Amino acid sequence: MSTPGVLTFTQQAWEQVLAKVKRAVVYLDAACAESLHWGCGSSRLLEAVGNSACYLREFEPAAVAGGAEQPKAVFVLSCLLKGRTVETLRDIICRSHFQYCVVVTAVNHAVHLTANHVPPAAAAELEGQQPVFEQLEEKLWAVGHHGDNLVEKILSVLPQLPGHTNDVMVNMVELTALQAKEENQNMVAPGCLAQSNDPAAKALWEALLNTKHKEAVMEVRRHLVEAASRENLPIKMSMGRVTPGQLTSYIHLFKNNLKALGNHCGLLQLGLATVQTLKHPQTAKWDNFLAFERLLLQSIGESTMSVVLNQLLPMIKPSNQRTNDDYSPEELLVLLIYIYSVSGEFSVDKDLGEGEEKVKKALAQVFCEESELSPLLQKITGCDSSINLTFHKSRSAVDELFTSLRDIAGARSLMKQFKSVYVPGNHTHQASYKPLLKQVVEEIFNPKRPDPVDIEHMSSGLTDLLKTGFSMFMKVSRPHPSDHPLLILFVVGGVTVSEAKMIKDLVPSLKPGTQVIVLSTRLLKPTNIPELLFTTDRLHPDLGF
Template identity: 65%
Template sequence: MSAAGVLSFTQQGWEQVLAKAKRALVYLDASCAESLHWSCGAPRLLEAVGGPAWHLREFEPLAVGGGSEQPKAVFVLSCLLKGRTVDILRDIIRRSHFQYCVVVTAVSHAVHLTANHVPAAAAAELEGQQPVFEQLEEKLCEWMGNMNHKAEVLHVPLLLAPAAPHLALTPAFATLFPLLPQDVHLLNSARPDKRRLMSLGEMDASALTPELLLQIRCLVSGLNSLCEHLGVREECFAVGSFSRVIAADLANYAPAKNRRKTAAGRASVVFVDRTLDLTGAVGHHGDNLVEKMISVLPQLPGHTNDVMVNMVELTALQAVEENENVIAPGCLAQSNDISAKTLWEALLNTKHKEAVMEVRRHLVEAASRENLPIKMSMGRVTPGQLMTYIQLFKNNLKALRNHCGLLQLGLATVQTLKHQQTAKWDNFLAFERLLLQNIAESSMAVVLSQLLPMIKPSTQRTNNDYSPEELLILLIYIYSVIGEFPVDKDLREAEEKVKKALAQVFSEESELPPLLQKIT
């Protein structure tokens, strides 16, 4: 599959949305907003909307409706048009003055038939027809208060958020996670009249809950649309029990079977369970600047794969702490800035040291093009040096506009390098290396005993000590690396001591972060 083909798949989908958006209020859910963010950016959609009276809004229960001067609405949704989603649609429309509503869903009509329990044989007879969408169009007119008003429901496969030419994300499926061995008893309890599963290896689609199976089918729908755009018939490979179910569903998906009969090209698709590399997800062996940016900078609200970059340093505001929430944050996605996109791809594909040097090179070249008074310095690149180059743009509005994307990536680099978590990264790495060196000689009980002194309450912790979240990350790393091990009296005692210490730390925290709130 070519990178250009994947990018054109996403851009073609958004072009269909842009064509409907003129002079409309546009409501987007979080996943579609993230796809837009990485594909063409919100400014491109605002440009298509045109005029200050029409703009973008979040699709959520309390969303503001449209006034009498806003007769058209476009809803761009990543999910099935069913249940709570339809309720929110109805409520927004009823408190508005719309005369024309367009609803775009990223899920195909075939999956909507499945969600409405239409048998496969009956669904096959409906090929070319869209009764579910047609029924919703009638409902839209009813909610608008006039059956002569105009309503459209259409499928546009907004599956991907293309973060780079060879890296595309699927925001709508960020929470789709493989089942764990402990989940086998939950599957068995949901099917008491069927043969009990002894392990995940015996799992197939019939063992899954209807909700999970429907979520898989939504993913399969998007992947089928991508393969259709690329003109390929795929050969699927799976590593892991959950991936095997997804691969089988794609192979048996009726629209995919029809596509494969005429597709000229070929492609290999490999599905891999996330749980097979939990060590890589929590380890600190990666020498990549972007990995550190995403780990230490605050998450961009509503996004799964972008961060907030504090832009106050480039404004005339003096009191940074007081005004950091006044200035809109920057981010890593720079879909409309060619120079910034080039730097972003370099950051993704190079090691930390080379990436920092690339940031310096791009800043120096941008300052030179703007004839800014830059003072060259050689040797090791420091956050202070990069900040000196960035500050050159501060009072030059034209230069700021020309290189806004580049400056956001530059500030993200500075804020990452200066962040206390980046310094702690080396502490994690040192502990992980020590563990790997001693793993053959030490028992699990000994390893946990080494961890125990690191568990400190907030009153005793310094910036160099581990927080409760970080301790859990270390525990996941330890158990993932060691794998299977014998359980004896020493291990039970060591685990009890760690549990007791963690419980004490959790209970003494003045405020638990969101992740720990979910766990507890």
């Protein structure tokens, strides 16, 4: 999924940065640190620095300043050099003894000119001034969500790696002499999914991204067996269904062999990530979640919206009545988003009003009775503790949620071709969900090549402007998205593993030989959706000015 072209591009971009960092203190913000993490690894940056007196530091107001023995600094940033970013830069530099500073930014130079109201003619003058501004185009390969994919489950159930959006913490205690007790969990540094300098682990990662759950688990077993065989470890082969216990027994073979551990460290981290995901209680719940979504899908076509909401009502339970199989408030929000998104526009009547009212009341009561508010519920309700959450506050928050849910239902109302993601059932087929991305890709590669109705070509340059002018008087053919052998799809807001895999599998069947690169602002998992929809001010984002 992370195609060689994109990965090579990322590595080439970092090579330009690495050329500047010799004997420097390097400050990175979180986004650039994560790009480095996936692209070439921190060890490559430390090699390029090549000085034990120089360090990697997080770019933040409280960052440690440079000492007298550290005359050079390199700042690698993902954001616009304006506002708080400039204030932080100035503060760090003023507290340091730097004689030479380089600032590398992911934001295009033209954007800086526009943001600072500098005429284009002044660009040449800026080029020669310090700090030096360079462009690092960061492209993170985004993948996954809600399908039969192991990576999607790993990202959803394992704890997030601090400071990262696309990686998780893998518990490595199993490979040590420590007992696997809770108090020992933080004594060993966690493993992760990104293995940029381990070819075997990278090959397994690609396989996990590109296969279904069952095939992915078998691939993990195959890689572990081959690695153990190469190290002459006493492996006992067993065929049939792959179990967490079986994978654990293979991983334990490496435990007391330091050389084998070093040779296959990346592979073992992915193996442990798989085992911990398969054992996690949320993984068993995943299939139940999907089954209920399918049930809702059939109900949406056969019943009114109020009936569908009534099906959800018995599942809204306070914390003291919930078992491990019941849905948490966050999971209920995911289901509500699914219902309103798939339903699309619907008529509002008395029954719907009463159905929504029952769900609102039950949901508000559940929020109030939570023993501890999750970070998401804290943001939604505006309360940092359940003690401070009154029913009135909770109900006001839930009313706002449902306003957003109705907006979600009408989000595609202005489209002509892509109005619905719901495919009604008939005598031979059940109702199904057809993702918007799938519809877009199928339309792009439609062999009849009709003019896309909802896909707009943006004119740019004198030639396109002339064509647009002539088209008022005579027929001028507009460029078609499938005209080129390379198609770049950029999904604003995030993309899931399943969506990216779906596109990868779909395009060869529609137009063999075409290369498609899917880029996005982030990698999504189910629990990201409520936070992005209900707690993010999308019209007034914090740009740090």
